[in-house]
Amino acid sequence: MFETFLFDNWNDLLWIFLMSILIYPSLIVILRGFGKRTLTNVNMFDLIITIAYGNVLSSIIITHEISYTDGFTIMFIMTVLQVILSKLQMYSKTLKKLVKSKPVFLYYHGEFNEVAKNRHRLQRDDLLQVIRKKGIRSFADVTAITLEGDGTLAVMQKEDSIPDDVLEDVIWLDK
Structure with missing residues (x-):
């Protein structure tokens, strides 16, 4: 059972070495050829393809x-x-x-969206952390906190001049 635990044979190592040298640069060429959008993690499907690339890459190298x-x-x-x-x-x-999820208000003009916070498993502490990272000292200085479609939290400060169109696609969850 343990006879191949640390080392199996030289042929397997040679296979892994050669496939790594061939396939990794090939993936880089493919991704570069199809543009920068292929490398972003913008939505659920982009995350799936990123995980699939890793899985396929490792399968190709070892199998x-x-x-x-x-x-x-x-x-x-x-x-x-x-x-x-x-x-x-x-x-x-x-x-x-x-494919893409809409951004959701978690906080807007002094009001927390409890439905959205609960649905997305976020707590007040998570919102405090994001405003601290922006150097903001109080919710009183915040106009809105949104959960974006890519899972990031965005903070709009009251001192920011935010055009109306920036928040027009953000939804408030009631149920």
């Missing part, structure tokens, strides 16, 4: 049944599908609503 060409094709197809999905979102409001 002898997957050739370099097979692995390259898998990564290329995943990237093409991701690009197609992001392009389709530009033309379909329904698909965009499905």
Whole structure:
């Protein structure tokens, strides 16, 4: 059982070495070829593709049944599908609503949105932390705190001049 625990054989190590040298630069070429948008973590589907890249990359490197060409094709197809999905979102409001979540008010003009805080498992301490990181001393100095579609918290200070259009797509959860 433990005879291959530390070392199995030189052929496996050579396979891993060669596949790593071939496939890693190939992934970089694919991602560079499809643009910067492919590398962002903007929504749930971008996170899924990022995790899938890591999973596929490691499977290609360690699994002898997957050739370099097979692995390259898998990564290329995943990237093409991701690009197609992001392009389709530009033309379909329904698909965009499905893929991207709307920003939500957690705090607005002195009022906490308890429904949104509970639904997204956030506490007052989480909001305090984000305003402290912005150097703000009190909620009295804050106009709004939003949970953005990518999971980040955004803080708008009262002293900021915020045009109305910045907050027009932010929703207030009531139920």
